[in-house]
Amino acid sequence: MIVMEYLSPHIIMRKGLVRGIEYPRFAADIAEFLAATLFHTSVLAGTAAEHKRRLELFARNVELCRITEDLVFTDPYREAPLNRWTSPQLDADKRAFETDAPLKAAAQARKYQFLTDAQALIHGDLHTGSIMLTTADTRVIDPEFAFVGPIGFDVGAVIGNLLLAYFAQEGHEAALHARDPYRAWILDQVVEVWAGFHDRFLALWRQAKGGEAFVAGLFISPQDEAALDAERRRFLRSLFEDALAFGGLKMIRRILGLAHVEDLESIADPERRAICERKALSLARTLVVEGAKFAGVSDVIEAARAVARG
Amino acid sequence: MIVMEYLSPHIIMRKGLVRGIEYPRFAADIAEFLAATLFHTSVLAGTAAEHKRRLELFARNVELCRITEDLVFTDPYREAPLNRWTSPQLDADKRAFETDAPLKAAAQARKYQFLTDAQALIHGDLHTGSIMLTTADTRVIDPEFAFVGPIGFDVGAVIGNLLLAYFAQEGHEAALHARDPYRAWILDQVVEVWAGFHDRFLALWRQAKGGEAFVAGLFISPQDEAALDAERRRFLRSLFEDALAFGGLKMIRRILGLAHVEDLESIADPERRAICERKALSLARTLVVEGAKFAGVSDVIEAARAVARG
Numbered sequence: 001m002i003v004m005e006y007l008s009p010h011i012i013m014r015k016g017l018v019r020g021i022e023y024p025r026f027a028a029d030i031a032e033f034l035a036a037t038l039f040h041t042s043v044l045a046g047t048a049a050e051h052k053r054r055l056e057l058f059a060r061n062v063e064l065c066r067i068t069e070d071l072v073f074t075d076p077y078r079e080a081p082l083n084r085w086t087s088p089q090l091d092a093d094k095r096a097f098e099t100d101a102p103l104k105a106a107a108q109a110r111k112y113q114f115l116t117d118a119q120a121l122i123h124g125d126l127h128t129g130s131i132m133l134t135t136a137d138t139r140v141i142d143p144e145f146a147f148v149g150p151i152g153f154d155v156g157a158v159i160g161n162l163l164l165a166y167f168a169q170e171g172h173e174a175a176l177h178a179r180d181p182y183r184a185w186i187l188d189q190v191v192e193v194w195a196g197f198h199d200r201f202l203a204l205w206r207q208a209k210g211g212e213a214f215v216a217g218l219f220i221s222p223q224d225e226a227a228l229d230a231e232r233r234r235f236l237r238s239l240f241e242d243a244l245a246f247g248g249l250k251m252i253r254r255i256l257g258l259a260h261v262e263d264l265e266s267i268a269d270p271e272r273r274a275i276c277e278r279k280a281l282s283l284a285r286t287l288v289v290e291g292a293k294f295a296g297v298s299d300v301i302e303a304a305r306a307v308a309r310g
Numbered sequence: 311m312i313v314m315e316y317l318s319p320h321i322i323m324r325k326g327l328v329r330g331i332e333y334p335r336f337a338a339d340i341a342e343f344l345a346a347t348l349f350h351t352s353v354l355a356g357t358a359a360e361h362k363r364r365l366e367l368f369a370r371n372v373e374l375c376r377i378t379e380d381l382v383f384t385d386p387y388r389e390a391p392l393n394r395w396t397s398p399q400l401d402a403d404k405r406a407f408e409t410d411a412p413l414k415a416a417a418q419a420r421k422y423q424f425l426t427d428a429q430a431l432i433h434g435d436l437h438t439g440s441i442m443l444t445t446a447d448t449r450v451i452d453p454e455f456a457f458v459g460p461i462g463f464d465v466g467a468v469i470g471n472l473l474l475a476y477f478a479q480e481g482h483e484a485a486l487h488a489r490d491p492y493r494a495w496i497l498d499q500v501v502e503v504w505a506g507f508h509d510r511f512l513a514l515w516r517q518a519k520g521g522e523a524f525v526a527g528l529f530i531s532p533q534d535e536a537a538l539d540a541e542r543r544r545f546l547r548s549l550f551e552d553a554l555a556f557g558g559l560k561m562i563r564r565i566l567g568l569a570h571v572e573d574l575e576s577i578a579d580p581e582r583r584a585i586c587e588r589k590a591l592s593l594a595r596t597l598v599v600e601g602a603k604f605a606g607v608s609d610v611i612e613a614a615r616a617v618a619r620g
Contacts, residue, residue: 043425049372051425056369059362069358074525077468101537104528109541114522115353118428178552215420218414227411264595271535 003097010132010139014262017128017165018172020182023134027189029138030131031196032159038088038151041121043213051212052150058147065147068072068124073111076161076256084254089274093281094256106288117150126157127250131262152242155197160247160284162190164254164263165306167280170308171267183308187301189268194243194297198236209268241291244300248287251275251280283307286292316560320442320449324572327438327475328482332445332494337499339448340441340468341506346462349514351431353523361458361522364431366456375457378434383421387414387565395566399584401434403591404566416598421557427460434459437560438466438475439571465507467593470557470594473614474564474573477590481577493618497611504568504607508546515542548614551601554610558597561590593617 002211016023043051075083087155097103124145132139132212166186173179206229209216219228254261255277264280267273283304294300326333353361385393387408395404407413433440434455442449476496477545483489516539529538564571565587574590577583593614603611 043422048425050377052369052372052375055428056366059366059369062359062362065362066358069522074528077528093370099531099533101529101531101533104534105524105537105541106539107393107529108524109545111525115523116428118365146452212379213425214415214418218387218418219411221409221411223409223411224414227415230417231415235419288424301476 001185008132010137012130012135013133014161014165016133017162017186017265018168018266019117020169020172020179022182022185023109023133026131026133026138028196029133030140031193031200033138033140034126034155034158034193034197035200035204036077038120038122039201039208039257041148042151042211044205044211045208046210046212046214051118052055052112052244055118058121062063063122064145067127068145069111069114070252071257071259073107073114075258077107079262080258082258083256084258084260086270086274086277087123090255090277091268093278097252097256097281097285100285102113103285106245107249110216110288112247113150113242114153114246116146119147119151120147121248122149122151122154122155126154126155127261128158128263129161129176135241150242150246153246155194155239156243156246156248157189157250158193158245158247159300160250160287161185161263163247163283164251164261164280166190166304167276167308168263168267169221169278171264171269171272171276172277187304190301190304191297198240201239202232202276216234239257240294244287244291244294246282248291251284252288255281279310318442320445320447321444323438323441323443324471324475327352327472327496327575328478328576330479330482330489330588331445332492334445334449336441336443337502338506339365339377339443340450341503341510343448343450344436344465344468344503344507345510345514346433348430348464349511349518351458352429352521353514353519354459354521356520356522358522361428365458365548368431371455371457374455375434376495378455379421379424379571381422381569382563383417385568386563387417392568393566394547394568394570394582396580396587398574399580400565400587400591403588407562407566407591407595410595412599413595415433416555417559418600420559422606423460423515423552424463424556426460429461430458432459432461433467434463434465436464437471437571438468438573439471460552460556462549463556465504465549466553466556467560468503469500469553470560470597471571472496472503473557473593474561474571474590476500476588476614477618478577479577480571480589481574481582498609500614501607508550512542512546550607552609554597554601554604558567558594558601561594562598565591574594589620590619 002066039045041054123143124147125142130140130142132141166183169179169183219225264273264277286303349355351364435452440450440452442451459610476493479493480490513531529535574583574587597612
């Protein structure tokens with residue numbers, strides 16, 4: 001897929017985020033991608049037989065799933081030979097995460113969910129390095145981690161990587177506050193991605209006729225529809241907390257684990273980089289351990305702003 | 311397996327429950343069976359690769375899973391050609407369940423869980439007709455519904471079928487209160503099955519070293535162990551509510567759906583049978599819709615006693 005970078009005007013979104021480029025179509029496009037792919041490969045849209053067939057096919061993707069299982073959920077929280085972090089600046093932070101009991105328990109509960117919650121065919125690695133775009137077009141690449149897993153993992157990957165880009169801006173601006181408008185744009189994308197995904201997923205579900213879970217023919221009266229809609233909202237609330245937790249875990253692993261991201265790596269001064277990373281770690285931990293306290297996505301960006309102010 | 315009935319002294323437990331026979335080993339044996347099979351086929355005990363292999367193999371069990379999906383979660387709540395119930399005595403009850411919006415939404419949420427919650431290799435049809443025993447020995451038969459599904463489905467199957475047997479006693483006793491001691495024995499089994507399963511599952515988890523979820527090496531300090539144990543207790547609480555809901559759904563389907571049970575069918579007088587069935591339906595609905603209100607299994611048997619008193 002690297003070839004595409006040279007043949008097409010699309011660039012890897014992560015590089016655009018480092019440069020400070022706004023992509024007007026991104027949020028709507030990725031929200032539609034998330035809702036469409038995740039809804040239509042679930043039993044909310046299709047049959048149990050189709051779902052079992054998906055499960056059977058993608059259960060063979062053992063090795064790439066294993067990378068995620070180790071690098072996202074486990075290695076950042078222990079001494080592992082390939083872990084890297086901005087040292088010595090973050091040495092104490094790394095040690096604190098290794099002994100953070102509630103965080104480790106929450107991370108492993110999410111690993112359990114990743115291993116067992118067979119909701120939909122997920123991309124499995126939907127960070128901003130897996131998105132190529134122009135100001136007019138958005139493409140998703142690198143689906144090799146795909147398997148039948150939790151919907152919130154893909155949604156959280158997008159949100160978590162936007163938040164990494166947000167905290168990295170402090171390391172890229174020429175002068176203090178120079179990138180404030182771009183920071184605000186990134187946080188708007190977090191809101192729009194979640195809201196767009198939420199609304200589109202809900203709309204698809206309300207229109208669906210063929211899903212074998214929540215069989216449409218059972219819900220006829222206004223009371224039925226109200227009870228079903230309450231169930232849909234519970235479901236989406238649960239996805240929201242899933243997305244925050246998975247997003248937070250993906251932020252942490254990019255700062256304390258093996259694979260880092262250009263957003264932060266390209267900040268040459270380690271002192272400056274460590275300041276950005278410490279703030280990102282702080283919000284990420286809250287998303288993993290205390291996601292339940294966020295009433296909605298605007299509370300999340302409010303928390304991000306508060307952490308960024310320091 | 312029918313042949314076994316003639317060659318061995320074991321009888322199908324359901325027949326024993328109709329006759330009023332006590333099985334001193336049953337609760338401990340089935341609790342051990344549940345804990346051992348469900349724990350050891352989960353990622354709490356084993357590797358992700360093993361789990362994906364199980365998923366792949368058992369995702370092929372489409373047709374038998376489909377029977378459960380339709381007959382347990384959907385058909386009892388609509389007009390389906392093969393539904394049966396004690397008519398005309400329960401006609402109004404059947405209609406009420408078809409228009410019970412919260413119950414239908416809860417039943418379909420559990421169907422979604424059945425289709426997506428790939429926790430362990432479950433038996434999938436563990437009612438008292440799949441258990442053969444003597445007073446000294448317990449055997450589980452008929453594993454053809456097995457697939458990787460929610461742990462609470464097996465636990466709930468045992469509990470729900472014990473509760474069906476409990477409510478059926480009123481139809482079998484020669485005189486009022488003649489079977490009170492046997493009723494009490496059945497409720498004791500509900501408590502002992504849940505408590506035995508809970509304690510054994512927890513013990514297996516605490517001893518486990520090889521599970522790829524909740525990696526043992528991450529939890530070292532007393533604080534780590536406390537946080538992990540809090541997570542284990544949350545997990546088991548969630549299994550408890552799953553078991554109640556699945557158990558309740560399995561009770562309902564045996565009274566309003568296609569396949570009935572000898573416990574109730576062998577009550578010849580339809581008036582008498584309908585009284586038993588209506589009580590069972592009442593508790594079952596509570597288990598499905600309001601499981602969260604039960605602090606523990608003793609509250610469940612208290613609720614069963616209250617319903618039985620009328």
